[in-house]
Amino acid sequence: MSTRIAFLKGHGTENDFVIVPDPENAVDLPPAAVAALCDRRAGIGGDGLLHVVRSAAHPEAKDMAAEAEWFMDYRNGDGSIAEMCGNGVRVFARYLQHAGLVTEGDLAVATRAGVKRAHLDKEGDVTVGMGRARLPEGDVTVSVGERSWPARNVNMGNPHAVAFVADLAHAGDLLAPPPFSPASAYPDGVNVEFVVDRGPRHVALRVHERGAGETRSCGTGACAVAVAAARRDGADPAATGVPATYIVDVPGGRLVITERPDGEIEMTGPAVIVATGEIDPAWLESVAR
DSSP states (O other): OOSOEEEEEEEETTEEEEEEEOTTSOSOOOHHHHHHHHOTTTSSOOSEEEEEEEGGGSTTTGGGTTTOSEEEEEEETTSOBOSOOHHHHHHHHHHHHHTTSSOSEEEEEEETTEEEEEEEOTTSOEEEEEEEOBOOOSOEEEEETTEEEEEEEEESSSEEEEEEOSOGGGGTTOOSOOOEEOGGGOTTOOEEEEEEEEETTEEEEEEEETTTEEESOOHHHHHHHHHHHHHHTTOOHHHHSSOEEEEEEETTEEEEEEEOTTSEEEEEEOOEEEEEEEEOHHHHHHHTO
């Protein structure tokens, strides 16, 4: 790498990301490099990395190129690859607008969990069509210390375990992944949400994200929580024929989640670009080894 590499920093409800624009998929980003970029002391710092690539230029997204020009090649903060990131899609869409590649209105974003539809509104929020949730069968339990809770298994393109608790402090420090059982429920790990009620159709959560630790927000997690809460509350839209909307407070702000009777889920929330800069290619090459 002989030229400097552009980056941006953005966040959605304080779930923050390093953004690397790379339309032709020319920048090598092995796991070690991603982890170094996301390091908050020795790198730029972020919960994850948004690698912005034209779908036609990425082998995992070529089949989606006719439907979505841009592919969100998302990486967790530890460098591992993830299927989907809800807050990441909003920030990805905001970057495309910031760069003049799209305008207000509707756009499609390719992800490893399929093509997601986003809408940039005039007030600054971004709404993302998150697809349908899958609810795998089987009992799941999550634990923190000596406490254990039953959890709802919800898949939003990535796996979640949603546990309703009496106090968010019961989640502990969330430095390590909360243990879960059975191990077969999540062979590749899981995002764990701890949830309390704040009022009618209003909940709050803390989350341990797989590959990132506790984060200030998780978009797919907020969707999983709304789905689990609707089932718990007898408000499954498929059964009632009425959309279910939940306010979901996260440590970094607020998201609004709506599930329609056809199962489609929409998430609305802010997305902000806070900085631009350049990565020293010699440093990136050194940390990628």
